[in-house]
Amino acid sequence: MTVIGGGGGGTSSPQPYGGGGRSTNLGDILERVLDKGLVIAGDIQVNLLDIELLTIKLRLVIASLETAKAVGIDWWESDPWLTSKARAPEVDSSRAELELENRRLRERLAALEARAEELEPEPAEIVDEEDRD
Amino acid sequence: MTDTTGIWMYAVTDGTLVGHETEGTSGVAGEQVRTVQEGGLTAVVGTVPLDDFGEAALARNLEDLDWLERVARAHDSVVAGVARHVSVVPLRLATVCLDDERVRALLTEHREQFSSALALVTGRTEWGVKAFADRKALTAAVAEAQTEGAGSGTGTAYLLRRRAQLAAQESVERDAAARAAEIHERLLRVSAAGRRGAPTDPALSGSHEWMLLNGTYLVDDDRTDEFRSEVEELASMYTGIRLETSGPWPPYSFAGAERISP
Numbered sequence: 001m002t003v004i005g006g007g008g009g010g011t012s013s014p015q016p017y018g019g020g021g022r023s024t025n026l027g028d029i030l031e032r033v034l035d036k037g038l039v040i041a042g043d044i045q046v047n048l049l050d051i052e053l054l055t056i057k058l059r060l061v062i063a064s065l066e067t068a069k070a071v072g073i074d075w076w077e078s079d080p081w082l083t084s085k086a087r088a089p090e091v092d093s094s095r096a097e098l099e100l101e102n103r104r105l106r107e108r109l110a111a112l113e114a115r116a117e118e119l120e121p122e123p124a125e126i127v128d129e130e131d132r133d
Numbered sequence: 134m135t136d137t138t139g140i141w142m143y144a145v146t147d148g149t150l151v152g153h154e155t156e157g158t159s160g161v162a163g164e165q166v167r168t169v170q171e172g173g174l175t176a177v178v179g180t181v182p183l184d185d186f187g188e189a190a191l192a193r194n195l196e197d198l199d200w201l202e203r204v205a206r207a208h209d210s211v212v213a214g215v216a217r218h219v220s221v222v223p224l225r226l227a228t229v230c231l232d233d234e235r236v237r238a239l240l241t242e243h244r245e246q247f248s249s250a251l252a253l254v255t256g257r258t259e260w261g262v263k264a265f266a267d268r269k270a271l272t273a274a275v276a277e278a279q280t281e282g283a284g285s286g287t288g289t290a291y292l293l294r295r296r297a298q299l300a301a302q303e304s305v306e307r308d309a310a311a312r313a314a315e316i317h318e319r320l321l322r323v324s325a326a327g328r329r330g331a332p333t334d335p336a337l338s339g340s341h342e343w344m345l346l347n348g349t350y351l352v353d354d355d356r357t358d359e360f361r362s363e364v365e366e367l368a369s370m371y372t373g374i375r376l377e378t379s380g381p382w383p384p385y386s387f388a389g390a391e392r393i394s395p
Contacts, residue, residue, distance in 0.1 A: 024209075026206075029205050031330065031347075033225065036223075036389070037226065037385050038246070038247075039224075039228075040228060040243050042142065042239070044139060044187060044191065044231075046191045046195070048226075
């Protein structure tokens, strides 16, 4: 229907690398600098999968997994990044665990969002983006 | 004091950097960005304090969304700055070595990996395309498509329309998935490579719309216009689906060859 430049990161004119600008969508950047980029082992070892922020993201994807699966969207099954944690062999016990986890993450998310809203006068990207559309 | 600093790595290139590309660019710790060379490869790096970028400090700081945002933007800004001048392989956030010697060792150790990644991304640029759907509009569009030519005014036409509406509600997710797959498929045809990512966490994207596609494409620089018009065309093809483009990006999503999947 419409094409718009994404979250500011996209400019509709071929302007070289808007990257890094304040207006570029934080999610777009994080998705790339955390999940992508060439991975080589430096001397300082950080397991990015242990970051709670990422875990939240991962879990939110999983939360909608069953719905999506029902309609045949199952591409992540072959995505090594997602399946490394997504695979839970014991379905029965993991369901209760997932529900618990889900509730916990919702609370965390709410806390995060509340924190982001406190950041005045320059609102965090999250708040910023919510006003869009 | 050398044991209190580390070397943060931004990107690797085999292009010729004359120095001015990183001049005045400040990195994740506000440091002056510089280069380390070894065997024809150049690493773009910065010296950072381990107090903030050591193992324990990183684990703690990365949980802080404000800190993470600042560092992620700075990292991206340096990578993008260099990418304006030469082809680069961006490194994932938080690749830290203890000294320049170790950076050289990594350049040597991973030479093949860097070379094949550089071969893939040279002369190409990454673009993001996301598809969002408005469930209501999409359902209506699906229903309309199914009753096209059924006329109007007659009782039969009404019943046909009504039935199509109900069917559309049931099939809208399936239809949306099919359309997303088709959009991805068609964009792949005008790209050198492409991959579908997980839908962005609404907490990060700030959008509550229904994300159908989170695609990223490596496009030949001389096919940029072709890619753009394909996006335009796809966007006008489907009522109820909105396409959002982002970029140009340094080739983050195509830096690790093993991660590329159609």
